[in-house]
Amino acid sequence: MKILIVEDSLVYAKTLKTHLEKYLLHTHCDIASSFEELKKIDESYDLYVCDLNLPDSRGEHIEYLINKGLDVILMTSNENFDLSDKVRNGILDYVIKDDISSIEYLVNFVKRLIKNPYINILIAEDSSTIRHHEKKILQKLKFNVFEAKNGKEALEVFKNNEIDILITDLEMPNMDGLSLIKEVRKTKKMVELPIVVVSSVNEKKLFLRSLKAGANDYIQKPFEKEELILRVNNLVDLYDNYKKVREKLVTDSLTGVYNRYYLENVLEKLFNNYDKKSIAMLDIDYFKKLNDTYGHQFGDEVLAHFARTIKENMRKSDIIVRYGGEEFLIFMPNTSKKEALIALLKVVKALAPVKNVKFTFSAGIADEGESLAEMIKIADNRLYKAKEAGRNRIVIE
Ligand code: GH3
Ligand code: MG
Ligand code: MG
Ligand code: MG
Secondary structure, three states: OEEEEEOOOHHHHHHHHHHHHHHOOOOEEEEEOOHHHHHHOOOOOOEEEEEOEEOOEEOHHHHHHHHOOOOEEEEEOOOOOOOOHHHHHHOOEEEEOOOHHHHHHHHHHHHHHHHHHHOEEEEEOOOHHHHHHHHHHHHHOOOEEEEEOOHHHHHHHHHHOOOOEEEEOOOOOOOOHHHHHHHHHOOOOOOOOOEEEEEOOOOHHHHHHHHHHOOOEEEEOOOOHHHHHHHHHHHHHHHHHHHHHHHHHHEOOOOOOEOHHHHHHHHHHHHHHOOOEEEEEEEEOOHHHHHHHHOHHHHHHHHHHHHHHHHHHOOOOOEEEEOOOOEEEEEEEOOOHHHHHHHHHHHHHHOOOEOOEOOOEEEEEEOOOOOHHHHHHHHHHHHHHHHHOOOOOEEOO
16 A cells, blocks of 8 residues: 655654554555645555645645545644535545554554455445435445445345445335344344444434344434544444454364364354255374374374365365364255265365375265254264275265
């Protein structure tokens, strides 16, 4: 990311530059110290961080940049500044320069700008004026925005897209906001999908009801642009942290595939969503010997390599779990055991030696069984049969 700092105090500009480049990966900052200088610089920057007052400009340079459709964050030391509507609506955000915390705020804000394109926000709102207003604000922050005119449409969008955040009106024809929230909360928890209610209904009761139904936050119309930005950014930060922690919780750190915790807490629930499904249990042959011969660290490399090979050769929808030491489970939705066998043979073919040391695995596959535990047991019995029969083979009966 290329940032131009437009600031006449060179000391402050350099402090900003140091912080932005230190805390943001792949970021480069240049400095311009007057409007004259700014005009001479090309427009290839992703972001302009601008002081409001320069020796040769009292904000005209901000308007100049906004007119060119560029992204501007305003910095000012005076809290009681006056902005024209055009500037207020045109800038991404403003920061009051008081102490180091304002620089931290700026760094976090830019971090969000870099991550926001990967965040899908759905706006459910029947008034097209308000919907477009919200959309414009959020798109300026680089969020990926989806729209719906009512609750029904919103549910359709949910079906076909991975929505991360919902912003909803309450009063809408064709399924109102409260019903929408209740419907969404049947499958997504508060932390899994933040919901912000934006409503003009000036009633404490309805506000409380939407919180009870599972909204995370509430904004009253008409709202200030800053309020929407702040509340959405805060929720997205929380959501991001939750996702990071959760990912750690369900991931095996050595191999990067899911762990037992995931199996017992998530896969258990997914199991009944599919009529047709298979489970394969895979176990590396004579792994103990590899450890004993080449060392434990080499064994770890083999495990990571094996998991990677499985991942690269299975479909994206297949779920891979490290079941035990050198034993892996693959859950294959919408797959019969015969189809699962074809998939596993791809893994057999692709499995390369590690540092010239060849190794094999045995597997058992099942598509029978009424529960996850039952299907695992059947696949595990077949794995045992494969071992008994001499290893390096797959058993499906
Ligand atoms: P079989 O062909 O019957 O499967 O024999 P095996 O040697 O592969 O199976 P066994 O269950 O006897 O040994 C598995 C070994 O895996 C024993 C254990 O020390 C080792 N192991 C378990 N977890 C790890 C790990 O995270 N890293 C390494 N390097 N070794 C591990
Ligand atoms: Mg409405
Ligand atoms: Mg083994
Ligand atoms: Mg084993």
